[in-house]
Amino acid sequence: KQEVTQIPAALSVPEGENLVLNCSFTDSAIYNLQWFRQDPGKGLTSLLLIQSSQREQTSGRLNASLDKSSGRSTLYIAASQPGDSATYLCAGGTSYGKLTFGQGTILTVHP
Amino acid sequence: GAGVSQSPSNKVTEKGKDVELRCDPISGHTALYWYRQSLGQGLEFLIYFQGNSAPDKSGLPSDRFSAERTGGSVSTLTIQRTQQEDSAVYLCASSSRAARGLAGPPSTDTQYFGPGTRLTVL
Numbered sequence: 001k002q003e004v005t006q007i008p009a010a011l012s013v014p015e016g017e018n019l020v021l022n023c024s025f026t027d028s029a030i031y032n033l034q035w036f037r038q039d040p041g042k043g044l045t046s047l048l049l050i051q052s053s054q055r056e057q058t059s060g061r062l063n064a065s066l067d068k069s070s071g072r073s074t075l076y077i078a079a080s081q082p083g084d085s086a087t088y089l090c091a092g093g094t095s096y097g098k099l100t101f102g103q104g105t106i107l108t109v110h111p
Numbered sequence: 112g113a114g115v116s117q118s119p120s121n122k123v124t125e126k127g128k129d130v131e132l133r134c135d136p137i138s139g140h141t142a143l144y145w146y147r148q149s150l151g152q153g154l155e156f157l158i159y160f161q162g163n164s165a166p167d168k169s170g171l172p173s174d175r176f177s178a179e180r181t182g183g184s185v186s187t188l189t190i191q192r193t194q195q196e197d198s199a200v201y202l203c204a205s206s207s208r209a210a211r212g213l214a215g216p217p218s219t220d221t222q223y224f225g226p227g228t229r230l231t232v233l
Contacts, residue, residue: 051220096142097220101153
């Protein structure tokens, strides 16, 4: 059974700082690894999806990496902004899309 | 285009009553997923539909929970005889992911989530 853990549970940083969110998973046979953002009272927004054959994906100021052998993924956010404040969730996906989520990291970027 | 929609956005019910939650996926998306988000358990998978069939319903917590999908589109999650522990936000997602074992471009794996239905059982 896949288990996903995210560290830290919460993070508060000043605007402009680069930061890293960590995700670990127990089953290396994941099909893909996805990072989502959730704003209070809203659904999830997909940020990045890394296929199991890939090592990283980039979108704007976001970069996600995947190391299947160690069961780890990281989300790197460059030059953080107050608008980045949200809960960030990582999820391991099966071949048909079933996602197993971590508990999330609550990010606060203060001006 | 329109995203995934869910209704109602909020539902308050009394213990023992039945409730129905609705999900309208993105048009043309063949895969549909239900998840539940609660304070103690985080986000949990409930059931997966491919078209109108549900190959994986392993996440449904009890036989009080059921779901159906008609016309390869709208899905309804029904909870019978609701209990207080059923209180949570129920999220629906859809993707254009093909059936298991069929290759498709990675973009089809992206799941698009609805805003959720917040269920409160008194």
